[in-house]
Amino acid sequence: MKTSIPSVAVAPAAAPIDDLYRDHQPWLFRWLRGKLGNPFRAEDLTQDVFVRVIAARKQVRAEQARPFLRTIAQGLLIDHYRRAGLEQAYLDYLAAQPESHQPSAETRAAVLQQIEMLDRMLADLPDNVRRAFVMAQIDGLSYTEIAERLEVSVSSVQQYMTRALMACYVCIQD
Amino acid sequence: MSASRIDTDKDPIAQAAIAWWIELQSGEGGAAALDACRQWRAADPRHEHAWARLESFAHAVRDVPSDFAHTHLVGAATARQRSRSHGQQRRALLKGMAAVAVLGGTGAAAYEWTPWQRLVADYSTRVGERRRVLLPDDIRMDLASDTAVSSAFHDGRRELTLWRGEMGVAVRCDRGVSPLVVNVDGSRVEVDNAHFSLWRQASEMRVDVYEGSLRVSAQDSEPRVLAAGAALYRKAGSWHEAAAQNNGAAWMDGLLVANGDRLAEVVAQLARYRHGMLSVSPEVADLSVSGVFPLDDTDGALNMLQHVLPITIKRWGRWWVRIDGAEGPARQRSA
Numbered sequence: 097m098k099t100s101i102p103s104v105a106v107a108p109a110a111a112p113i114d115d116l117y118r119d120h121q122p123w124l125f126r127w128l129r130g131k132l133g134n135p136f137r138a139e140d141l142t143q144d145v146f147v148r149v150i151a152a153r154k155q156v157r158a159e160q161a162r163p164f165l166r167t168i169a170q171g172l173l174i175d176h177y178r179r180a181g182l183e184q185a186y187l188d189y190l191a192a193q194p195e196s197h198q199p200s201a202e203t204r205a206a207v208l209q210q211i212e213m214l215d216r217m218l219a220d221l222p223d224n225v226r227r228a229f230v231m232a233q234i235d236g237l238s239y240t241e242i243a244e245r246l247e248v249s250v251s252s253v254q255q256y257m258t259r260a261l262m263a264c265y266v267c268i269q270d
Numbered sequence: 271m272s273a274s275r276i277d278t279d280k281d282p283i284a285q286a287a288i289a290w291w292i293e294l295q296s297g298e299g300g301a302a303a304l305d306a307c308r309q310w311r312a313a314d315p316r317h318e319h320a321w322a323r324l325e326s327f328a329h330a331v332r333d334v335p336s337d338f339a340h341t342h343l344v345g346a347a348t349a350r351q352r353s354r355s356h357g358q359q360r361r362a363l364l365k366g367m368a369a370v371a372v373l374g375g376t377g378a379a380a381y382e383w384t385p386w387q388r389l390v391a392d393y394s395t396r397v398g399e400r401r402r403v404l405l406p407d408d409i410r411m412d413l414a415s416d417t418a419v420s421s422a423f424h425d426g427r428r429e430l431t432l433w434r435g436e437m438g439v440a441v442r443c444d445r446g447v448s449p450l451v452v453n454v455d456g457s458r459v460e461v462d463n464a465h466f467s468l469w470r471q472a473s474e475m476r477v478d479v480y481e482g483s484l485r486v487s488a489q490d491s492e493p494r495v496l497a498a499g500a501a502l503y504r505k506a507g508s509w510h511e512a513a514a515q516n517n518g519a520a521w522m523d524g525l526l527v528a529n530g531d532r533l534a535e536v537v538a539q540l541a542r543y544r545h546g547m548l549s550v551s552p553e554v555a556d557l558s559v560s561g562v563f564p565l566d567d568t569d570g571a572l573n574m575l576q577h578v579l580p581i582t583i584k585r586w587g588r589w590w591v592r593i594d595g596a597e598g599p600a601r602q603r604s605a
Contacts, residue, residue, distance in 0.1 A: 184420075185342045185433070189335065191394045192418035192434040194545060207333050214331045215343055226344045232295060233328055234336050239296040254292050261288045264327040265320075 116156070117146055120165055127166070131173060141176060145169045182211055217267045221260060228253050229260035286310070287320035340473060341433070341455060394418040395435070398543050400524060400565065409450060412438035412522040414469075415543045415565075427451055436469040438522045440481075457488040457504065466496075467519060475504040478518045526563040526571065533557040533579065537593060544568045550593045554581050 129138035218226045231237040243250045290307045311318045395401050395413045403411040417435025431453045443449045452459040464482030478501045487493035503512035517527030528536045534555035541548040563571035580596040
């Protein structure tokens with residue numbers, strides 16, 4: 097892109113990303129720290145923003161760098177809050193379980209990973225599709241039972257499941 | 271990932287694998303379908319690969335507890351939590367601050383958010399436990415057995431979330447603002463002056479108002495104002511009016527008050543306060559029970575029932591209790 101406007105070639109050239117980092121890392125870090133109230137998280141997320149910029153292989157004009165970085169950071173913040181919310185919800189859930197049902201630390205971590213994965217997978221699907229999937233895969237209900245509970249036909253349940261399994265298929269990386 | 275999604279939509283093998291999965295899961299084809307699916311998988315390594323990919327996902331989510339998935343990953347609550355996620359961190363911090371005030375100040379560093387640290391301003395009870403909590407803003411909260419509540423101070427009002435179980439709340443405010451909001455699975459209860467209780471089990475909920483009034487709203491229904499003596503029940507996604515329970519608030523004093531109630535219902539209430547199996551045989555389930563029973567001593571309550579009703583209580587170990595008729599088939603009366 098040859099224009100007279102000064103531009104920052106983000107990748108693959110190495111120097112511009114350095115410039116971008118030097119010029120923008122400080123305010124971005126302060127902004128994220130303000131949002132998160134935790135300097136360590138803020139530092140991690142700031143790093144993540146620049147990793148995304150490199151991965152995006154996009155040219156960013158200098159005067160657009162701030163809004164561009166902020167947009168990426170906002171997306172990461174939303175993900176972060178969502179994960180934090182889920183983690184907290186799972187902790188609350190565990191706290192309400194009897195002591196004899198408390199899983200080990202490893203099991204917790206594994207289940208939390210499954211929860212995040214399921215959440216990512218289900219995120220963009222309609223309510224009934226999510227319900228049907230959870231009833232089939234986690235509750236082990238039959239399609240007839242699911243159809244009764246959702247007050248739809250069995251063939252609708254099959255359609256919901258097709259849609260959910262499509263989404264889960266792409267969630268699993270080879 | 272979005273590129274991968276486009277590929278999958280055009281991937282006939284993935285689509286075939288999903289179709290097989292659904293056919294087997296729906297149980298339509300029986301054993302013949304199972305054989306046919308095996309043949310399809312064996313016909314091409316790419317088929318087997320696509321199948322394995324589906325199986326690995328099914329495998330990867332099976333440990334997620336069912337009630338957790340329904341509460342947090344499905345339904346309106348999830349979408350609402352997401353849209354409100356922005357304020358969560360701030361609330362978490364405020365929660366930490368409130369806890370410092372309540373506990374008299376332990377090191378502030380302990381309240382910084384970390385994944386496996388429990389935020390301390392949450393209140394919970396184990397099975398069999400009851401707990402009364404006085405919040406700094408003149409709110410009294412009673413937690414029934416097996417209950418979890420989180421608390422936050424947000425935009426000048428107390429915000430409680432009932433995750434599980436049952437809570438009684440008494441709040442009195444003369445300032446003309448609504449000082450308390452209780453969130454429960456996508457519904458919202460706003461309160462100025464009231465004594466009420468809120469119960470939930472998975473996606474079923476119940477609100478009982480004992481004094482004052484409050485407002486119940488949900489995304490999918492008109493807000494309702496409930497006055498003292500009224501009750502609402504939520505099932506299958508909507509709120510309905512429910513018959514008031516005469517002695518519904520007695521549990522806050524540790525009592526279960528029965529007034530001509532069915533034995534099965536009384537026992538179900540007691541069961542919430544103890545671990546293990548507590549079952550009632552159908553022949554005595556409809557016996558009428560009147561009396562006052564202690565919730566903190568469910569074994570004592572069961573013995574009291576045995577004195578006033580023609581029933582036999584059989585105990586196998588500590589966790590398995592069955593209530594039969596007095597002339598039940600097995601004659602080993604427990605001590």
